[in-house]
Amino acid sequence: MAIGGHVTGAEVVASADLARGVPVTRAPRVTDWRGPIAHAILIASVVVLAFPLYYAFVISTQTLSEVTSLPPKLVPSTHMLENYADAWTRAKMGRLLLNSAIVALAVAFGKIVISLLSAFAIVYFNFRGKQIVFWMIFITLMLPVPVRIVSTYQVVSVLGWVDTYWGLTVPLMASATGTFLFRQYYQTIPDSLAEAAQLDGAGPLRFLWSILLPLSTANIAALFVILFVYGWNDYLWPLMVTNSPEMRTAVIGIDSLIPRTSQLPEWNVAMAAAMMVLLPPVAVIVLMQRWFVKGLIESEK
Amino acid sequence: MKRTVFRNRWLPYALVAPQLVVTIVFFFWPAFDSLRLSLYRASPFGDRLIFIGSGNFARLLGDPAYFRSVATSFAFSLVVTFVGLALALLLASLANARIRGLAVYRTLLLWPYGIAPAVAGVIWLFVFHPSFGVLPYVLSFVTAYQFNWFLKGWVALTLIVVAAIWKQFGYNLAFYLAGLQAIPGSVLEAASVDGADPIRKFFAITFPLLSPVTFFLFTLNMTFSFFDTFGLVHAVTQGGPGDATSILVYRAWKDGFDGLQLGYSAAQSVILMLLVVALTAVQFRYAEKKVTY
Numbered sequence: 001m002a003i004g005g006h007v008t009g010a011e012v013v014a015s016a017d018l019a020r021g022v023p024v025t026r027a028p029r030v031t032d033w034r035g036p037i038a039h040a041i042l043i044a045s046v047v048v049l050a051f052p053l054y055y056a057f058v059i060s061t062q063t064l065s066e067v068t069s070l071p072p073k074l075v076p077s078t079h080m081l082e083n084y085a086d087a088w089t090r091a092k093m094g095r096l097l098l099n100s101a102i103v104a105l106a107v108a109f110g111k112i113v114i115s116l117l118s119a120f121a122i123v124y125f126n127f128r129g130k131q132i133v134f135w136m137i138f139i140t141l142m143l144p145v146p147v148r149i150v151s152t153y154q155v156v157s158v159l160g161w162v163d164t165y166w167g168l169t170v171p172l173m174a175s176a177t178g179t180f181l182f183r184q185y186y187q188t189i190p191d192s193l194a195e196a197a198q199l200d201g202a203g204p205l206r207f208l209w210s211i212l213l214p215l216s217t218a219n220i221a222a223l224f225v226i227l228f229v230y231g232w233n234d235y236l237w238p239l240m241v242t243n244s245p246e247m248r249t250a251v252i253g254i255d256s257l258i259p260r261t262s263q264l265p266e267w268n269v270a271m272a273a274a275m276m277v278l279l280p281p282v283a284v285i286v287l288m289q290r291w292f293v294k295g296l297i298e299s300e301k
Numbered sequence: 302m303k304r305t306v307f308r309n310r311w312l313p314y315a316l317v318a319p320q321l322v323v324t325i326v327f328f329f330w331p332a333f334d335s336l337r338l339s340l341y342r343a344s345p346f347g348d349r350l351i352f353i354g355s356g357n358f359a360r361l362l363g364d365p366a367y368f369r370s371v372a373t374s375f376a377f378s379l380v381v382t383f384v385g386l387a388l389a390l391l392l393a394s395l396a397n398a399r400i401r402g403l404a405v406y407r408t409l410l411l412w413p414y415g416i417a418p419a420v421a422g423v424i425w426l427f428v429f430h431p432s433f434g435v436l437p438y439v440l441s442f443v444t445a446y447q448f449n450w451f452l453k454g455w456v457a458l459t460l461i462v463v464a465a466i467w468k469q470f471g472y473n474l475a476f477y478l479a480g481l482q483a484i485p486g487s488v489l490e491a492a493s494v495d496g497a498d499p500i501r502k503f504f505a506i507t508f509p510l511l512s513p514v515t516f517f518l519f520t521l522n523m524t525f526s527f528f529d530t531f532g533l534v535h536a537v538t539q540g541g542p543g544d545a546t547s548i549l550v551y552r553a554w555k556d557g558f559d560g561l562q563l564g565y566s567a568a569q570s571v572i573l574m575l576l577v578v579a580l581t582a583v584q585f586r587y588a589e590k591k592v593t594y
Contacts, residue, residue: 034398041396046409049471053413055435056424072435114319121316124307133317140328142581144528147573149550150557150566151331151338159326174327179320194306204307233417235532236550240558251417255536258423261451267427274420282415289408296414296472297517 060084060271067268079268087257087273095246096253097276099168100232103249104281106169107231108224115178115223116216120208122179123186124194137176144175153240167241168249172231178223181298185219186212222295225288229281250277332574338567350564357568366544367552367569374549377462378526385466385473386518390511393477394503403478410471418468419532425464426537429456450538454545457538461546464533465526473518480514481507520584549573 059067061080066073087093121127122134152171153162161167189212197207238249245253254273259265285292339357341350361367413421428436431449440448450456484507492502508515531550534540540547540555547555553573557566 035400038396038398038400039402041392042406045392045396045471045474046406049410049413049467052424052428052467055428059427068433070433070438072433072438074435114323117316118320121313125309125313125316127313130313133321136329137317137320137324140324143328143332143574143577144524147528147550147577148328148331148335148570149554150563150570151334152327153558154334154563155326155331170323171327174323176324191306198306204309204312207307229415233415233419233532235417235419235535236554239535240554251419251532254420254423258426258536265433267430267433270423271427274423278416278420281417282412285415286408286412289411292411292414296521 056271056274059268060275062268064264064266064268068265080272083268083272084276087269087276090269091253091257091273092245093250093253093273093276096248096250097280099247100250100277101280102165103168103234103238104228104231106165107172108227110169111173111175111178111227112220112223114173115176116182116208116213116220119179119182119186120204120212123183124204124207137179140174140176141180149236149240156241162241163243163247165247168238168247169231171241172234172237178227181219181223182216184298185216189215218291218294219298221288221291222298224295225284225292226295228284232281335567335570335574338564339571340564342564343561353564357564358572360565361568361572366547369544370547370549370552373458373545373547374527377458377465377530377546377548378523380462381465381469381526381530382519382522384462385469385522386515388466389470389473389477389518390515393474393481394507396478397481399482403482407475410475413468413471416468417532418465418530419536421464421468422461422533422537425460425467429460450542452542454542457542457546461530461533461537464537465530469522469525473522476514476518477511480511484510516587523580 055074058074058076060083062073062077062083063079066077066079118137122130156162156167156171159167161170193211194207197211202210232249233251234249235251239252242248242252254270254277257266257270257273259267259270338350340352340354342353342357343349344351416424428434429448429450431437431447431451437448440446447453448456450460488506488510489502492506497505527548528550530548531554534546534548534551535554538546540551544552549569550573553566553569556562556569560566
């Protein structure tokens with residue numbers, strides 16, 4: 001995700017404050033204009049940001065003649081159910097959304113599991129070749145998937161993974177963001193914890209499962225939000241690695257509903273599909289907001 | 302460095318194995334294969350590869366269309382990043398006050414991050430639609446100029462710039478606001494006592510103290526606009542009209558998958574890799590010198 005970088009959590013003091021999410025409830029003591037101005041600016045920003053989404057929603061409820069009428073109508077109309085049903089059957093949205101869900105969840109869980117394990121090995125063991133392993137993993141932070149597109153496709157095709165869930169998900173796990181995050185976190189955990197576990201006769205796997213994992217839940221949740229959104233929204237890779245309509249993900253599948261110049265301008269149906277595709281990742285961000293901000297900061301380190 | 306506390310001969314290898322296998326198969330193999338492929342071109346029937354040495358690179362460097370893509374990519378990323386950050390910082394500075402409901406505002410600002418670039422593009426495509434969109438309709442009262450992005454390159458470019466900034470703007474603003482609120486009031490009061498006016502205070506104190514946030518947002522926005530906007534370009538403009546919106550990643554994809562010129566596309570990948578490595582190096586140097594923590 002990151003090209004690299006030097007910013008660490010402690011350094012982005014400000015953002016850490018955002019992550020904690022402490023609402024500032026102290027009212028201004030002296031009556032000045034700063035409070036009202038602040039509200040006005042924030043409300044204006046929120047409204048401007050929300051307008052395109054509102055507009056898209058409004059279009060998704062209109063009939064074809066309302067969509068093409070001038071001046072544009074900016075209030076919801078009566079055709080919502082028809083348009084959503086139409087989009088659902090024409091683009092086979094059920095299958096597309098299922099694929100996106102599988103990809104997003106597999107990328108998120110797969111990457112969390114492999115990075116938890118490798119970070120555990122790197123922090124809690126000494127082994128021959130550890131430095132090489134470390135650098136091999138961390139150099140991946142430098143080069144995102146788009147800079148090696150054709151070759152990655154060829155590798156997947158050699159493995160026979162084109163048009164499969166394996167092909168859609170596993171290559172997206174080859175990045176060190178998660179490993180880096182868990183490594184940073186493990187290093188802040190006191191040594192005494194592992195020593196105590198050893199005295200109690202717990203082996204490394206027992207320690208990982210019963211102590212490290214419960215301590216890592218906030219980091220896991222943070223990584224989950226970022227990876228879910230990434231997996232759901234990724235466009236380039238699923239576009240390359242799938243051929244059949246059954247294996248397409250939702251962000252790509254709705255392409256077939258966008259009216260091109262020579263077609264009937266059924267933007268109401270296209271917008272209905274767009275609303276269905278954007279809802280899950282937006283919901284994850286809104287519902288898991290606290291971890292989202294944490295994840296955004298930590299995964300960029 | 303942590304004191305290592307567990308001893309086991311094979312377990313650490315088993316633990317790093319999944320990550321290592323994925324990294325080797327899907328990172329090192331393709332990266333080296335790109336290097337190798339960039340020295341070949343496909344035969345006329347596409348059945349074998351012919352070694353041509355630096356031929357692909359020579360062809361790229363002699364191709365004005367490629368340099369247009371380089372220029373488009375950099376202009377696009379820099380405009381998205383600078384305009385997005387400047388606007389966010391300006392509004393955050395004006396809105397920096399101790400007010401109620403900041404948590405609510407934050408929620409209302411962060412959600413667009415979840416929208417896929419391609420979907421953001423489709424929404425803005427309709428807002429800009431020459432026949433039915435609300436924006437050309439409103440503009441038609443101001444000017445007779447036809448803002449038709451099907452025909453005019455700069456309108457198409459503006460469309461994807463606006464869609465990209467829109468998607469990033471909310472959290473840029475949220476992060477700057479949080480950054481500003483973390484600056485102790487006493488520092489700014491001291492400057493006021495010394496007679497500094499608001500603009501001087503901003504450039505002498507606020508902006509340097511915000512540099513970690515700026516640096517963080519800069520990296521995030523540059524990475525986003527350079528790489529993640531592929532979907533935006535593919536779904537909305539398909540690089541056109543002409544090649545007005547052909548950013549580098551889009552061109553590499555198009556030459557490789559549409560044009561089946563694997564070697565030519567691999568050479569572009571190699572140049573992209575070098576570019577990313579160079580940018581990362583610059584970023585580290587800049588981080589060491591300029592950023593006040």
